[in-house]
Amino acid sequence: MRFKKEFDFVGVSKYFYSFSIILTIVGFISLGVFGLNYGVDFKAGSNVDISTSKALTSAEILPILDEIGIGEDASITPGEQRTNIRFTELLDEEHDHALKAAILKLDETASFEINTVDTEMAKELGRNAIYAVLLSCIGIIIYVGIRFEWRFAMAAILALLHDAFLVITIFSIFQLEVDLIFITAVLTIIGYSINDTIVIFDRIRENLRFSKTKTHDDLVVVVNKSVNQMILRSLYTALTVFIAAFFLFIFGGESIRMFSLAMVIGLIFGAYSSIFIASPFWVLLKSKQKNQKTSNPSKA
Secondary structure, three states, X not given: OOOOOOOOHXXXXXXHHHHHHXXXXXXXXXXXXXXXXXXXXXXXEEEEEEEOOOOOOHHHHHHHHHHHOOOXXXXXXXXXXXXXXXXXXXXXXXXXXXXXXXXXXXXXXXXXXXXXXXXXXXXXXXXXXXXXXXXXXXXXXXXXXXXXXXXXXXXXXXXXXXXXXXXXXXXXXOOOEEOHHHHHHHHHHHHHHHHHHHHHHHHHHHHHHOOOOOOHHHHXXXXXXXXXXXXXXXXXXXXXXHHXXXXXXXXXXXXXXXXXXXXXXXXXXXXXXXHHHHHHHHHHHHHHHHHHHHHOHHHO
């Protein structure tokens, strides 16, 4: 199924490139000014999640922390039945017991989940997260380069880096917490993005077999035809996964909320980049090859 009149995706790509470049610049500025709101996984300290039968306010909790002597480095995020307290220092056993005892006086049904990360572990987790993303990108370049050609690989990497970076940008702008769950979401987004992109690339390669592409315009025709043939499939697939991720974000537990939000954002950018970024960028790279062959016919 396709549109009755083929849409010129390559022709309008310059507007989407401009939009993406603006978002990328905003992302670099945000990362430079605000940075990322690292969770306890990447930042030494203790993270205390408290589940209660009633809502606890910061005004109730802060005096308790001050009395114990741990209020200065605490950040409190109250909720209806779940309160989060983050400490930049590790809680020792004495403070741990004192905090639990004081909270239980406010709510006898309270339960606690405490995560602690020391400085060395935080650094190691951060390095491993970067390595995971880089290795996945390298693996994708090798796979796409072997299955298609290096120009497809470069276009695919541009698209997935675009998606991952824009998700990071959103989290930086709104100072949403970045933890190991977030890294899992980014890797999932990369996998989804490359899958969606390869589906379109596969159709481009198939149509190239039955087309004589001697000029830039010939390539544009093939790519527009291929994207028009596959766009509804890509949009339906993205919409299906988007709906699942969206309702996970709305109704899911607190522990997977940031994962679901990152997936929702990544799915939107993933569908967008596969259509408006990756394919037109491949045309740009392939056109340079055609121009070289035209200027050097003896090497064609």
